[in-house]
Amino acid sequence: MAMKAMTDGREALAHQAELCRSTGSTFVAKVLEAVGRHLPLAPISSRMIQGWTGDLFAAAVALRINGALHALARRGKPQSLADLYSGEHDDFDGAIAEALSQEDQFIADWLRHPTQTNEVARGAAIMSALMTVAAERPMPFQLLELGSSCGLNLNLARYAYRLGSVSAGDPASAVCIAPHWRGADPPAGEVSIAAARGVDLSPLSASDPTHRERLLAFTWVDQPARLERLEAALRVAVAHPPEVHQGEAKLWLERRLAEPQPEGVCRAVVHTMFLQYLTDRDRHEIAAMLATAGARATAERPLVEIGLEWTSDRREVQLRCTRWPTGESTVLATCHPYGDWMEWHGPQPAQSVRPSTDAAMVSEVEVTESGAADTVRLPSSSRGSEAYQRTPVTTV
Incomplete structure (x- = not known):
């Protein structure tokens, strides 16, 4: 309710x-x-x-x-x-x-302006969902993020993760994300990011001192670890500027979903704590848009929606993954709103994803136009990430 x-x-x-x-x-x-x-x-x-x-x-x-x-x-x-x-x-x-x-x-x-936390710890949820999808069918991801803010989570491939006993990402990164983990480990699929783009009504730039100060001010003062992690992520963003477009997520997503999708690339629409800012009409229109795009999806050109959002009664935050062409929707985890902890409910290593009986989620993803960034391959293992390989990105 x-x-x-x-x-x-x-x-x-x-x-x-x-x-x-x-x-x-x-x-x-x-x-x-x-x-x-x-x-x-x-x-x-x-x-x-x-x-x-x-x-x-x-x-x-x-x-x-x-x-x-x-x-x-x-x-x-x-x-x-x-x-x-x-x-x-x-x-x-x-x-x-x-x-x-x-x-x-x-x-x-x-x-007059919405909050702009751009909490990078939420990237652990997105990464664990991508690992789950990749474990079942490995292929590069084309990320489209709705409500990107400064775009820090578009750089999720440049961070280090500890998800239960699974390590992923860049072990040398100054941004280390290790939520308190409950439940089984997530599947350790290898994540490859082919392109990452986002959209925001009022995007911020890590290179702008005023914008950086706004992000820091929206971070709670009694959580120093969050402040330190944000400052480290901002330094990464200055060195590797994420591509974030200014615009309305609904219109932007419509254009992105209409673009040709290369064979062998999984298009992933992602959003974290975003839907609450939309009207009911916008949420329904985005859901319909994704369902229409999902009807065109194939095994070689799949579509996934990954969202970290409050439930309608605001009792908990869920990580949900909806996948097309099947349309299956799975609650992978319940999470702290700012990523402090995750409780895994999804498939374990060597298991396949099971659909939930809940309705598919609606997501807004803010995505950039060109996807001009490095392609980053993210090995995941229970022994820690021993390899971290960057290859030239192909614009999709």
Whole structure:
């Protein structure tokens, strides 16, 4: 059953604070609770929230405010807020009240833009799904990502992974992703990325200091490992810029799915924590678009959709893989929203993928036009990745 939409600002702040506390982010929870108590001190922001069209929780309005406050603290404005974030004191009410009253317009400006976490730890979910598909039928992947943000997960082949006892990716990478793993290991299929492209309404660039600062501000201050991983991924993106197009995912995906697909290449539409920002109509249209493309898929030109998304009742985040030409849909894992842990429910090594009885997911993938990047082959093994081979990419 779908969760009732939240239209009250204080309710949305309290609910997000509860979720933060349940995942160990007590500092962020206290920040949001203080915002709920003192929001009237920021009349512009308060009016925006109370007049919000749609679901405040699905739009991550509370996290937009949290990002704005973190950005202010990183700028030292006001000093009491910066001191709170650096651990100099714990007067949440005093510091938050001062920030709301002094920086109302700044906060309101942040409310106008969606969150841009671009959490690279979610790449572990995408990688494990790709490994599962590759284990059954090895062929290179053409990635199309919806909601790419800065495109950091388009570089997933350049990161190191530890998925249970399975190692994958580049063992020399400065970006190491090792979620707490529950359940059996995933199948250790060899992943080869032929092209990776993405789309976003407001794409960010790792080379732009303002964009980098926005990404860092949206990362929760009491999760230093996430901040360190993000900074490392940004350095990789500066050296290997991902291809992210600006545009509406639905229109962009329609064009990409209409492009010729080379024989022997698996087209993979991927998205992480993206569908919640779409209207019901857009979700249905994307689902229909994928079903139509899936009807054209063949064993030599398959299509997969891989999504890491909240369930409709927002009780858990699921990693789901839908594959065509069969149309089978499988829940591979349940996951922490930011990738801290994964519980594997999918096939184990030497098993084939089993379809679930759930409906196929709808995904938005933001993809770039040319796919001009290196093709990266990713060996996976329970002994660790001993080989890492790059070959010239073919544009598809």
